[in-house]
Amino acid sequence: MRSLAIASISIMAIGLTVSPEWAAAQAPQQTQPGQAAPPTRQQPQRALPAPRRPAGQPDAGQTPAQAPGQPGAGAPAQPQAARPAQGTSPQGQGTLPQGTSGGTGPATTATPAPTTTQPAAPSAQPAPQASPAPSTSPTPVATQQPTSTTDGAVPIEMEDCTATNTDTSLRACSRVIEIRRVPRDVLVRAYMNRAAVERQRGRIIESISDLTQAIRLNPRNDAALAERARAYEQQGDVERAISDVSEMISLRSESAAALRERSRLYALRNDMTRALQDLATILETSPQDTATLQQRAALLVRQGQVQRAITDLDSILANERTNAAVLVQRAMLRNQLGDRPRALADLADVLRTDPNHAAALALRTQIEQPQAQTPAAGTPAASLDVPALLQRGLDSLRAGQFDAAITDLNEAIRREARNGMALRLRGLAHSRKGDHGPAITDFSQAIANNIRDADVYVARGLSHLQRRANAQAISDFRQALRIDANNALAREGLRRLGQN
Numbered sequence: 001m002r003s004l005a006i007a008s009i010s011i012m013a014i015g016l017t018v019s020p021e022w023a024a025a026q027a028p029q030q031t032q033p034g035q036a037a038p039p040t041r042q043q044p045q046r047a048l049p050a051p052r053r054p055a056g057q058p059d060a061g062q063t064p065a066q067a068p069g070q071p072g073a074g075a076p077a078q079p080q081a082a083r084p085a086q087g088t089s090p091q092g093q094g095t096l097p098q099g100t101s102g103g104t105g106p107a108t109t110a111t112p113a114p115t116t117t118q119p120a121a122p123s124a125q126p127a128p129q130a131s132p133a134p135s136t137s138p139t140p141v142a143t144q145q146p147t148s149t150t151d152g153a154v155p156i157e158m159e160d161c162t163a164t165n166t167d168t169s170l171r172a173c174s175r176v177i178e179i180r181r182v183p184r185d186v187l188v189r190a191y192m193n194r195a196a197v198e199r200q201r202g203r204i205i206e207s208i209s210d211l212t213q214a215i216r217l218n219p220r221n222d223a224a225l226a227e228r229a230r231a232y233e234q235q236g237d238v239e240r241a242i243s244d245v246s247e248m249i250s251l252r253s254e255s256a257a258a259l260r261e262r263s264r265l266y267a268l269r270n271d272m273t274r275a276l277q278d279l280a281t282i283l284e285t286s287p288q289d290t291a292t293l294q295q296r297a298a299l300l301v302r303q304g305q306v307q308r309a310i311t312d313l314d315s316i317l318a319n320e321r322t323n324a325a326v327l328v329q330r331a332m333l334r335n336q337l338g339d340r341p342r343a344l345a346d347l348a349d350v351l352r353t354d355p356n357h358a359a360a361l362a363l364r365t366q367i368e369q370p371q372a373q374t375p376a377a378g379t380p381a382a383s384l385d386v387p388a389l390l391q392r393g394l395d396s397l398r399a400g401q402f403d404a405a406i407t408d409l410n411e412a413i414r415r416e417a418r419n420g421m422a423l424r425l426r427g428l429a430h431s432r433k434g435d436h437g438p439a440i441t442d443f444s445q446a447i448a449n450n451i452r453d454a455d456v457y458v459a460r461g462l463s464h465l466q467r468r469a470n471a472q473a474i475s476d477f478r479q480a481l482r483i484d485a486n487n488a489l490a491r492e493g494l495r496r497l498g499q500n
Helices: 004-013 021-025 029-038 038-042 075-081 112-120 138-142 166-180 184-202 204-217 221-233 240-251 256-268 271-284 290-302 306-317 324-336 340-353 358-370 386-398 402-414 422-434 436-448 454-466 472-483 489-496
Strands: none
Touching: 029 184, 166 184, 184 204, 184 221, 204 221, 204 306, 221 240, 221 256, 221 489, 240 256, 256 290, 290 306, 290 324, 306 324, 324 340, 324 358, 340 358, 358 454, 386 402, 386 422, 402 422, 422 436, 422 454, 436 454, 454 472, 454 489, 472 489
């Protein structure tokens, strides 16, 4: 049990412009005013003063006289010329002369009238300048923009575009992305939600692609950076994950969570100096930050600095005396140092508040059992009994001598095939060597033999995770939380897999 807890902590410490389409969407609207403007000059209001015109005077709304046979500038205003006036025929062909002088002379002006009115039909030929041609253009332009795709409007498809792992959600998000003529923040959400669905389905490359699009639309989107970092980690690209988290740190004024995440990633690549430096940066301004102290304690245990780790846990418990997870963790470390009385006192504090706390009960049982004497290293395994084999196997496991541990545990299991403790310890030895297939087999047999400890499920879940068997890992982490709702390792495993 002691070995399991320590190994689990160690595993946790190790394990981990607007687009051109957007600008183009607004271009069609810029041509509408130029198309609709010409009809406003066609208002026949100049004909209203006609009743006040003295006899023999030209209409104020008419243009100067034109040479016979020329359509002239006044040709487009034919509706005025068509109005019957004094001296005209009923057909409108005998129009009055349109001169600048006050003379009338009917005998001289009646003759050219038919000539000037003949071009009425061809006057409609210059369509770009005449009113009838542009007057029909606004109608098709208005119908080119459906309601759900207007700039500034949220498409109805967004109602179904969520991060839920369903085909409906995936189709809805894809539809919003295809529309594109939507507000930028809506498009970003669509990309992020589709990325979440893709990641849950194990399509990491597609998820990273969508998150990259979201970041391109909004380079300051730290949530998208965080998700892409997790996807990169899941893909095994720790360096790119660290790069994204570093970008998050540069964007955030409050970056404690991002610093903890980067510390975990540094530890994942065995860069313990930088991992501890990020945590120290947080503690400079927040010396009592519980999550940071607990994470540093795990890193210190991995480095063999158990007493320093206990000091960090002491700092947490000075303000949170009933924190069960921290009390159990400190009990493990005290027991590892041989301080059994104080380890049992920590467990008693936990069980006083929660008598059924599984991890505390299991650790107490192990501590209270008689301690077996570790046999000499050269003693043949065949000459030892099972308790001695278990004890020497545990000591070898703690010392990092995994092959020696497996040799003793093999002998113990040969004699007692259903010995759950031997199976669990051998599973840990295999997992620490990186042999996750045999480790999963041993953990499964231990569980089958009534070893219901949250840490066993966590250990098997971590081995599943290393083999990219995400569904099985999620199942084990959730089962661990059913046994121990405060198991930090199980929660961390689910978070890494995008599960809440």
